[in-house]
Amino acid sequence: MxxxxxxxxxxxxxxxxxxxxxxxxxxxxxxxxxxxxxxxxxxxxxxxxxxxxxxxxxxxxxxxxxxxxxxxxxxxxxxxxxxxxxxxxxxxxxxxxxxxxxxxxxxxxxxxxxxxxxxxxxxxxxxxxxxxxxxxxxxxxxxxxxxxxxxxxxxxxxxxxxxxxxxxxxxxxxxxxxxxxxxxxxxxxxxxxxxxxxxxxxxxxxxYLLIENMWHIGxxxxxxxxxxxxxxxxxxxxxxxxxxxxxxxxxGGCIVLQEFFEAGEALRLIEEERCTLFYGMPNMAQAMLEHPDRLKRDLSSLRGGGSSGSVEQMQRPVELGAKEICHMYGLTETYGNSHVSDGRLDPRDKVYTSVGTPLPGVIDRVVNPETLAPCKVGEVGEIQMKCPVTIGYYKDESKNLQAFTPDGYFRTGDLGTFDEDGYLYFRGRLKEMLKTGGINVAPAEVEDIIVQQEGVKLAYVIGVPDATRDEVVAAVIVLDGTREEAMLEQSLRTELRKSLAAYKVPRLYCFVDEHDLPLTTTGKIQKNRLVYFFTSENPRQLAH
Missing domain, CATH: 3.40.50.980 (Rossmann fold)
Known part of the structure; x- marks a missing residue:
């Protein structure tokens, strides 16, 4: 580079x-x-x-x-x-x-x-x-x-x-x-x-990696x-x-802080502080585009920055003025970003569809997650990293053993593929983790709290595609027969906020009979099929 x-x-x-x-x-x-x-x-x-x-x-x-x-x-x-x-x-x-x-x-x-x-x-x-x-x-x-x-x-x-x-x-x-x-x-x-x-x-x-990798990102x-x-x-x-x-x-740049996101205040700050770089998620850009103050504000200072999402979502910062926006990929464990598209120099068809090429110093691969066999160009596998990556999770050797391969690569749990030019394409998550508004949510954590609530027999938390937030948290619940659906849903919406951060609380609920749950031949739940309950094809679908 x-x-x-x-x-x-x-x-x-x-x-x-x-x-x-x-x-x-x-x-x-x-x-x-x-x-x-x-x-x-x-x-x-x-x-x-x-x-x-x-x-x-x-x-x-x-x-x-x-x-x-x-x-x-x-x-x-x-x-x-x-x-x-x-x-x-x-x-x-x-x-x-x-x-x-x-x-x-x-x-x-x-x-x-x-x-x-x-x-x-x-x-x-x-x-x-x-x-x-x-x-x-x-x-x-x-x-x-x-x-x-x-x-x-x-x-x-x-x-x-x-x-x-x-x-x-x-x-x-x-x-x-x-x-x-x-x-x-x-x-x-x-x-x-x-x-x-x-x-x-x-x-x-x-x-040293907080300094080196971030300089390469910039x-x-x-x-x-x-x-x-x-x-x-x-x-x-x-x-x-x-x-x-x-x-x-x-x-040698300047960080302009907004204490918490609010679209009108964001527009004001960008105009008055003459911000040149947008850093945020597509739902932020959409809220700013839809805000009544948008046409009153001069955002001509914007030039580039970073975001992530679908091709359509990546266009939202561009509409605000950040025409050189870069598509970013990475995890906290990989020092923020490991791959970034060049919003100025990369071919237009790759700036948004791919997440760019590896940054200098990045050692990565796409492999079969079970055999670790390298994937061919165009073949989807798990994205794995060797550098730069965390030295490990604090006080959790069991997670560290799971997170790293025998030859020292970090398992991102994400699926991707490289093209013939070395550009990486994100193809979803191997793990069950979902992402809402750009923030990771562990379904198991939410499920653990839901099943503690009176009236709940089983709970499965998934992400349902959403045009604004990428995914919204949704819960498929089996009742134990002691409470009615409407009463339980109202109770859950209130009680879960006492134990979970707001973005982790499910926005969608569907109550089903246990025999309606999709299972594998070995009796395990097929979580990837639960999204059906939130589609128009499901007669029991509840829209909120």
Missing amino acids: PIYPDSGPQPLSRTIPALLREQAARFEDAEALVGGESRYSYRSLYNEVRSFAKGLLALGVSKGSRVAILMGNKPEWVVADLAICSIGAVMVSVNTWVTARELNYILKHSDADTLIFAERFLKYNYADLLKEIEPHGETVPMLKSFIHVGGTGYAGSIPFAEVFERGRDIPDSRLDAASAAVQPEDVTYQLYTSGSTSTPKGVQLQH NRMHVVPGDRLWLAVSLFWGLGSENALFNLLTH
């Missing part, structure tokens, strides 16, 4: 603290981060991160500590994240739509000793969630410190601004020593992602110093904190 001259030189740094120092010296007063009322240049962001890092050191956070972040897309998220990485600690991302049950699991599983959180986000009150999982000495025994952004916080938590005060007596030499002790291969991120199991997995990511997208990327995709998600953040930091 060529290195385009306008992208500038690739950073020399292989750790995040070194990258911040290098880019602050190189770009100085160029804007790096905008959010709310805050604006940071590369130099001021570097200084802010250092000041917060000193405060964390004063609080006892050090190399190997695990610090969780729970808030919307605020500048404080980025400052805290980079500070955590700068002292050799591990940043643990927490889903902003988290429930008390999910929060308890992630904080306990990750061994987080510190939580940095916003008191509120949309309808969520995180302080109340923390109260629900008390006593913390038993539920999350490693958690000792709480830092809050906004409001009064939680009993014992300290304000975000106070962390800076506590760090004033920490000498530069101590922070410099902590930063110098960080090694390129050290784990710096632990991002939680849903899979085909009922609990989220902690994906461990290293410093180079493929023709990102240049001064580019401005609109970001409403949640920072807790790999697309935000891995891909977008380090794409722009490695290229």
Whole structure:
């Protein structure tokens, strides 16, 4: 892959603290981060991160500590994240739509000793969630410190601004020593992602690959110093904190944060901040196209960026003005993207139909998932990766054994095929995981909660194709005879929101007799045939 001259030189740094120092010296007063009322240049962001890092050191956070972040897309998220990485600690991302049950699991599983959180986000009150999982000495025994952004916080938590005060007596030499002790291969991120199991997995990511792979992504997208990327995709998600953040930091661009997605506000930000890059899912672009303010806003600054979806869905960012939009493919485990189409130089018939060619350094293959025999050109098989990939899931050797082949390739669980020119075409998911609005949902997790509800005998969760969200979560349910369908559905819609993030709650329900379930000859459920219950061919189909 060529290195385009306008992208500038690739950073020399292989750790995040070194990258911040290098880019602050190189770009100085160029804007790096905008959010709310805050604006940071590369130099001021570097200084802010250092000041917060000193405060964390004063609080006892050090190399190997695990610090969780729970808030919307605020500048404080980025400052805290980079500070955590700068002292050799591990940043643990927490889903902003988290429930008390999910929060308890992630904080306990990750061994987080510190939580940095916003008191509120949309309808969520995180302080109340923390109260629900008390006593913390038993539920999350490693958690000792709480830092809050906004409001009064939680009993014992300290304000975000106070962390800076506590760090004033920490000498530069101590922070410099902590930063110098960080090694390129050290784990710096632990991002939680849903899979085909009922609990989220902690994906461990290293410093040097967050820098290298993200620079290659930006180079493929023709990102240049001064580019401005609109970001409403949640920072807790790999697309935000891995891909977008380090794409722009490695290229001298600016991240323009939107705390949460709302189409009208997105249009305003893109116009007023003169954003050049779109980063988001097709449903976001569609909402912006349909918003009444669309025709009032000047989006002529948009040029490119990244998205994913069908050919029709990929046209939506183009209609907004991002005519050089790139089609991206990858997973959190593969450092965001492993394959990206070139929206400027690739043939038009391949920009959207394929997900592009492998990025530099990517070692991949498409194979028969059972025999690992290589697939021929045009033959569909499982997409597998050897580099760059996570070093493994935190505290879960059984999942690691399942996730990697004997010869060291990561099993993506996705199906694809290469053409004669080396372009990869995504052909669906091998695993049962579904994706709604660009976010992964593990059916097993949702099924586990549904079957706990009164009146439910069996539950099967699938994805039903949807023009806006790619898929919507749907549930096929067998009653136990104690409750009527209408009453149970109403109860499920209410009760499931107490245990599941909103995007995981089924939007569609169909109640069936057990003998109507499609089974294999060995008596196993054929999940791929359950979508029939949500088609017009099914007389019992319930549309909502």
